[in-house]
Amino acid sequence: MDRRFLIAIALTALVVLVTPRLLPVPKLARRPALPADSVLRAQSPAVDTAIASSDAPATAELVDSLSISGADTVTVTTEKVTYQFSTVGAMPLSASLTGYKSLAHPGETVQLARPRTPIARFGLVTAGDTIPLDRMPFAVEQTGATASGNAPLTFRAPIGPASTAAITYTFAPEGYLVGVKGQVDGPTDAQLLITLPNGLRSEEVDSLDDIRHLAYVVKPALDDARSIQFPDLDTARARTETDGPYSWIASKNKYFLVALLVPDSSAGVTRRTFTGVNVSPKLRSKKSLSRDAAATVTLPLTSGRFAFDMYMGPQEWRRLREIGRDFDTVNPYGGWLQGFVQPFATICMRALLWLHDTFKLSYGWVLVIFGIAVRLILWPLNQSAMKSSIKMQRLQPEMQELQKKHAKDPQKQQQAMMELYKAHDMSPMSPVLGCLPMLLPMPVLFALFFVFQNTIEFRGVSFLWLADISQKDPYYILPILMGLSMFLLSWIGMRNSPPNPQAKMMAYLLPGMMTFFLLNLAAGLNLYYAVQNVAAIPQQWLVARGRAKAAAKPIAAVPASARTD
Numbered sequence: 001m002d003r004r005f006l007i008a009i010a011l012t013a014l015v016v017l018v019t020p021r022l023l024p025v026p027k028l029a030r031r032p033a034l035p036a037d038s039v040l041r042a043q044s045p046a047v048d049t050a051i052a053s054s055d056a057p058a059t060a061e062l063v064d065s066l067s068i069s070g071a072d073t074v075t076v077t078t079e080k081v082t083y084q085f086s087t088v089g090a091m092p093l094s095a096s097l098t099g100y101k102s103l104a105h106p107g108e109t110v111q112l113a114r115p116r117t118p119i120a121r122f123g124l125v126t127a128g129d130t131i132p133l134d135r136m137p138f139a140v141e142q143t144g145a146t147a148s149g150n151a152p153l154t155f156r157a158p159i160g161p162a163s164t165a166a167i168t169y170t171f172a173p174e175g176y177l178v179g180v181k182g183q184v185d186g187p188t189d190a191q192l193l194i195t196l197p198n199g200l201r202s203e204e205v206d207s208l209d210d211i212r213h214l215a216y217v218v219k220p221a222l223d224d225a226r227s228i229q230f231p232d233l234d235t236a237r238a239r240t241e242t243d244g245p246y247s248w249i250a251s252k253n254k255y256f257l258v259a260l261l262v263p264d265s266s267a268g269v270t271r272r273t274f275t276g277v278n279v280s281p282k283l284r285s286k287k288s289l290s291r292d293a294a295a296t297v298t299l300p301l302t303s304g305r306f307a308f309d310m311y312m313g314p315q316e317w318r319r320l321r322e323i324g325r326d327f328d329t330v331n332p333y334g335g336w337l338q339g340f341v342q343p344f345a346t347i348c349m350r351a352l353l354w355l356h357d358t359f360k361l362s363y364g365w366v367l368v369i370f371g372i373a374v375r376l377i378l379w380p381l382n383q384s385a386m387k388s389s390i391k392m393q394r395l396q397p398e399m400q401e402l403q404k405k406h407a408k409d410p411q412k413q414q415q416a417m418m419e420l421y422k423a424h425d426m427s428p429m430s431p432v433l434g435c436l437p438m439l440l441p442m443p444v445l446f447a448l449f450f451v452f453q454n455t456i457e458f459r460g461v462s463f464l465w466l467a468d469i470s471q472k473d474p475y476y477i478l479p480i481l482m483g484l485s486m487f488l489l490s491w492i493g494m495r496n497s498p499p500n501p502q503a504k505m506m507a508y509l510l511p512g513m514m515t516f517f518l519l520n521l522a523a524g525l526n527l528y529y530a531v532q533n534v535a536a537i538p539q540q541w542l543v544a545r546g547r548a549k550a551a552a553k554p555i556a557a558v559p560a561s562a563r564t565d
Contacts, residue, residue: 074140076153078171081312083178089134090155090167092119092178095312097256102203103460110203112256112312119258119312122167123193124159124184125298131159138167162186176313177323179263184304191275192299192306196251197258198292199230204254206471213254213453216295217330218277219247224338225329230293233281245273247325249297252315255456260297261309261325272306274299314456317349333450344447349455356457364463367524371531374444375539382539395424445529452522461524469524476519478526483515485533492537495544 071088082096093113100110113119124131138155154168163186170179184190202210214230220243233239250259262273276298299306311323321328334341351373355366398420406413452458458470466473473479490507518526 071137072140074153076169076171078173080174081176083171083312085153085155085169086118087138087140087155089118089121089136090138090157091121091134092169092310092312095119095258097176097313100203100314101460103205104203104207110256110314112200112258113197114199114201117197119197120260120310121195123195123296124165125191125193127189133157133159133165136165159184160186175319176311178310178312179307180310181307182305184301184306186304190301190304192301194260194297194299194308196249196260196295196297198251198294200251200253200256200258202253203256205468210254213252214293215252216277216279216293217250217252217257217332219249219326219329221245221247221273225326225332227332228279228293230281233279233293239279241277241279244275244277246275246277246297247273248327249274249277249295250311250330251295252330254454255459256314257311257330259311259327259330261311261323261327263307263309264324272300272302274308315454316456318353331450331454333447341443341446341450344443345450348444348447348451352451353457362463363458363461363524364466364469364527367469367528368531371528372535374441375532375535378441379539382536392426395420395426441532445525448525448528449521452525458522458524463523463527466523469527470522472520473523473526478523478530479515479519482518482526482530482533483511485530485537486511486514489533489536489540492540492544495548 071086073093074085074087076083076085080097080099082098084093084095085091086093095112097110097112102108102110118134122133124133136157136159138157141154141156152168152170154166156164156166159165163184165182165184167180167182170181172178182192184192196216199211199214204210212231216228217225218228218241219225223243228239246262248259248261250257252258260274274297278296278298279293281293299308311327313319315330317328320330328346329342332338332342333345352363352366352370355361355369356363359366359369361369399417402416402420403413406416452470455470459468461469463469465475465477487507490511494504494507514529518529
């Protein structure tokens with residue numbers, strides 16, 4: 001069987017078999033939107049068994065806590081966020097991001113919290129008791145201004161005969177970080193329980209796609225971040241993460257997140273890491289996929305004190321990177337290939353942001369420039385590989401003759417083939433190395449696939465007829481153009497080549513498969529791939545022209561030992 005046909009089959013298997021496994025898209029049943037009171041009770045490691053066996057409605061705990069007489073709402077407005085806190089539980093109820101418009105609710109800004117679902121709830125576990133802080137009324141104290149000019153917000157409440165609890169929030173004026181410090185007087189060896197929201201409100205036009213991205217992400221201090229997707233929680237059994245301590249834990253959807261982070265070492269506070277994460281799905285019918293879950297984080301107190309940071313905002317790549325603590329990996333790209341894909345994703349993000357800032361162009365044109373740049377960078381490698389392919393093509397008749405001549409003596413056949421390769425400055429690896437440039441754009445394509453899943457910089461960006469390059473092309477123009485450009489590239493590559501039915505079949509098959517695969521993916525991804533295909537056509541044409549000239553020249557003489565009789 002022709003070696004090029006085997007290589008083509010391997011490339012096809014890479015696209016058809018490996019890509020869907022590497023980039024799985026969870027199927028999601030279409031259901032009505034979640035009701036406004038769809039709220040999940042929190043679980044702590046100390047009371048897992050009791051909650052699992054309880055038949056009480058899941059919404060009862062939070063409804064009671066929000067209906068306590070005398071509960072007030074405290075509003076804090078910064079440059080980028082408007083926060084609301086409840087005096088019951090001293091908990092953040094909502095965060096409105098003034099710089100981001102809701103695409104699902106015209107005229108509104110992005111709201112992180114779902115209705116009747118606070119952003120965080122607190123509990124306290126002591127040696128002999130669990131204290132539900134989210135049920136207790138707190139008094140509000142306004143402390144003095146910080147060095148940045150913002151007034152910290154302090155809540156204080158008695159939690160026992162001789163115990164009090166105080167929680168203080170400090171706000172960053174130009175960001176989305178909130179410092180949280182607390183003091184608990186009385187109990188010793190206590191642990192603070194922090195319950196993250198059971199998902200965030202969808203602000204996207206494609207709410208189903210947004211729901212597919214609902215996840216908790218945990219970052220062990222000594223390991224890579226990993227994601228716990230809501231649809232993967234397909235039983236009513238709680239899942240306890242045991243490889244702590246953790247640097248941070250986040251609840252996210254496609255573009256926004258709420259996260260708890262260990263304080264930065266420069267903050268001058270005692271660094272205590274989160275020691276446990278308990279994740280459980282919402283009780284539901286076995287026939288439906290999970291869209292809700294609860295995550296309770298455990299933070300030990302030191303001499304009755306605790307401190308952590310909360311991030312409530314967008315997944316802006318640069319901002320997450322500036323925060324440090326590996327927070328930019330809140331989207332663990334690539335699954336089991338994360339170590340391979342994540343660096344390429346970082347390189348792509350750096351390049352795209354640099355092009356955007358340098359040329360002051362929209363991200364649509366940035367992708368056009370990026371696609372052309374990738375092909376120009378690969379031009380020398382492709383040129384060398386294609387020249388090697390031309391040589392191999394010219395050597396095929398000689399190689400076939402040697403194989404026939406020494407068919408009964410494999411050792412002599414191998415020796416003659418090696419001499420033939422050496423005479424033409426080639427090696428047995430030349431066919432394989434010649435295919436590598438074809439594979440080099442694939443890591444970039446994989447990285448961009450992931451980048452388009454969560455990069456908020458592309459959100460709502462229009463380009464030509466596209467209203468949003470982060471969504472699929474509604475008219476399927478770009479996927480079709482991508483497939484046609486890929487076919488044209490293959491057709492030009494076959495010109496002046498010996499007749500090869502297998503290569504001809506692949507020229508039709510592979511573009512069709514790639515069109516089908518990219519049909520419903522982000523329009524920007526199709527734009528990039530179509531542009532880099534078109535940018536490769538001139539080089540392919542030059543190589544086809546060189547192949548025609550080479551075919552007209554006689555083959556150089558070969559050593560006598562490699563020559564046929």
